[in-house]
Amino acid sequence: QIEGDLALDQTYISEAEIQARLRELAGEISEDYDGKDLLLVGVLKGAVMVMADLARALERDVEMDWMAVSSYGSGTTSSGVVRILKDLDADLTDRHVLIVEDIIDSGLTLSWLTSNLRSRKPASVEICTLLRKPEALKMAVDVRYVGFDIPNAFVVGYGLDYDERYRNLRDIATLAPHVYS
Ligand code: PRP
């Protein structure tokens, strides 16, 4: 799929590897939430693919809701202030909430989001992310389910974008350095 696109370097995690890992995570999640109602909260837009595939791999009834957030300042390191562009429709009171993300990079988005959601009196808040970068390990974000720990490469595909492109790639690929340098 990436053949012929000069912006892409190579496949980093294949579609098959992604799906296999999601099935493993779905198994853990199904066990952990057995007998409990579960609300998946997807973070737009990157988490769309993970949410769709994880939810279906769960093979149980879940509710799905969405939030859109944006960090102030579009620099690579932001102020830590996050703004809600679209809030949840669901009331979180006494709900078991699992936040679904594509990637944790600096950890800013999720550290802000978890404390925001925890203030809404849910029964529990946990995080599931497909990818996690090393920088995120420095943040005090407790991530329950991680698909892959990856090094600091620029990756796109499977929801992850570069300037809004490549989200619909089935695989996760590295971006060729000439594109962003
Ligand atoms: C990306 C990604 C995570 C966030 C991680 O979203 O999808 O939500 O950045 O970065 P952080 O750990 O440094 O906060 P982005 O803001 O690019 O929006 P998008 O999901 O619409 O692409």
Ligand code: MN
């Ligand atoms: Mn995102």
Ligand code: MG
């Ligand atoms: Mg993005």
